[in-house]
Amino acid sequence: MIKNFHLVALSLLVIGIGNLRGQDLKPAEKEYKTPKKEYSPYAGDYYPDQVYFGDTHLHSSWSTDAGMAGATLGPDVAYRISRGETVTSHLGWKVRLIRPLDFLVLADHAENLGLADFIERSDPIILANETGKKWHDLVKAGNGYQAFLEWLRAGNQDLINEPRMAKVVWEKATDNADKYYQPGVFTTFHGFEWTSHPGGNNMHRVVVFRDGKDRTKQIIPYSQYDSVDPEDLWNYLMNYEEKTGGRVLAIPHNGNLSNGLMFSYNRYSGEDLTKEVVEQRYRFEPLAEVTQQKGDGETHPQLSPDDEFADFETLDMGNLNGTQAKTPDMLASEYAREALKRGLKIEAELGTNPFKFGMIGSSDNHTALPTTREENNFSKASFVEPSPERYEHPLVEAPDPALSIMLTDVGAAGLAAVWARENTRESIWDAMARRETYATSGTRLRVRVFGGWDFEEDEVQRPDFARTGYDRGVPMGGDLKAAPSGEAPKFMVRALRDPDGANLDRIQMIKGWMDAQGELQERVYDIAVSDGRKISSDGKANKAVGNTVDVKNASYTNSIGDPLLTAYWTDPDFDPSLRAFYYVRVLEIPTPRWTAYDSKFFNVKMPDDTVMYLQDRAYTSPIWYTPGE
Incomplete structure (x- = not known):
């Protein structure tokens, strides 16, 4: 029986299920002889004994909404500051974290990933593309904001539509993640953000791979240009696992800007939930981001009127781009506590709880700077870094001023905390998958x-x-x-x-x-x-x-x-x-x-x-x- 158990354990490692030291995964006592009693009480420990703090949602200038809007700090800066180095911000400030992060997911947007970098370098691929050449010329002529607006207003229509660019930039992104990975010291994950926001309603997810480049290079990131429906994203994740033998999960953003879509009782299509759909969500979304710069997503004072601490960094005027006002009936589908409650009802009806998620926080900063402490807040975008005037600025200027997101509405959160056995991709990802995590609003x-x-x-x-x-x-x-x-x-x-x-x-x-x-x-x-x-x-x-x-x-x-x-x-x-x-x-x-x-x-x-x-x-x-x- 011992020999058979070793074969099973080996096969689990080969298919990538995980580092068994970080799991409560062991054979039944009847299948092995009682081991020698050791003097050291820690010799047989298997349970997670360390907490690691990280950011699963950081952007660099390779995110088009950051780079085309003026951000210039790329992936190298993001990794360097996260591991403890001092870097220089867009406005020339010296920036350092109070302590290094333990792990990072550089989750640049999949939509035209790296476009600003291609334009900056006048890459032949972008010059050969009609729209790419137009935007390149606008940027080089000092009219980059016009190019940015054209890109932004296209919504889920890919005006570039250049598969070669996606392949080249994903190759570089995965190279970067492996370059900065130091097992036991600083963990980097391969990842990207799927940025579905139909009508401006935020349904974004960060996709996090357990694997290295040998598996992730077999695919390219999935974007809203492929689909805005989360079910199609889950199918993409399932196909990745079947194709590569790897493991992957997705983390929904805080839902407070989704205008009722993030934790709805219905599918995106409007149809009723099915057993297959809720099982897919349960499988691929074990976590939810409940606090970040764009508001706290634990609960809302209208949903939890007896909770004196419910009104925390509340951002609830409208959706992501300020095109649709919030109505009270939307709130129940946007906040984590209500979703956790809804999950109980869905489980009673369909047998699976699609909202059985663990909690994390992250920054969603688009500056390459994962600053989450109040006294060290370089904010969400390059144009609102520390300055005497930034408190007057809108982060998102809406057609209706009442729906604009002003910078003073935006917090300095957050962080993901993970209980794991060691600081490695396998151990931390496995902890995420089993939900042994917690969220903080930036504190450690x-x-x-x-x-x-x-x-x-x-x-x-x-x-x-x-x-x-x-x-x-x-x-x-x-x-x-x-x-x-x-x-x-x-x-x-x-x-x-x-x-x-x-x-x-x-x-x-x-x-x-x-x-x-x-x-x-x-x-x-x-x-x-x-x-x-x-x-x-x-x-x-x-x-x-x-x-x-x-x-x-x-x-x-x-x-x-x-x-x-x-x-x-x-x-x-x-x-x-x-x-x-x-x-x-x-x-x-x-x-x-x-x-x-x-x-x-x-x-x-x-x-x-x-x-x-x-x-x-x-x-x-x-x-x-x-x-x-």
């Missing part, structure tokens, strides 16, 4: 949560609490099996502040469930609070943490809050017959927003309604409970 606080049936209260204080969590429960992204008779799920949570950031205000448990009448419900519980405050019988902190922010000086102190919070919580309202999910939200104490840092640095007065401080936060992937499983 550390969060772990485990759910189980027999945890004891004092175990959350044990130094080996993670070992206990994996041995007798499931981590974030996991599933609880059928409830033992008379038991309710128990959760152990730890949160540690960013070592270069703010103390913690509280830990909250967000529960969503489908009741016996089929109605979707939610509740927010405070489960740990700082500064010795108390939690009342209704699950709420009895007072706020306070606020030390000095807006004028863009400063704060850690004289309030706690650096470490732990929680042990049992669901007081558990019904074993009802589908449910649980995820953790951790809030930091108030700190200055980037607008306060700009106001001080440039000595400018922000408009009176400008948000000047915020509470950075993290959202973990849920733990699901399904009756009978």
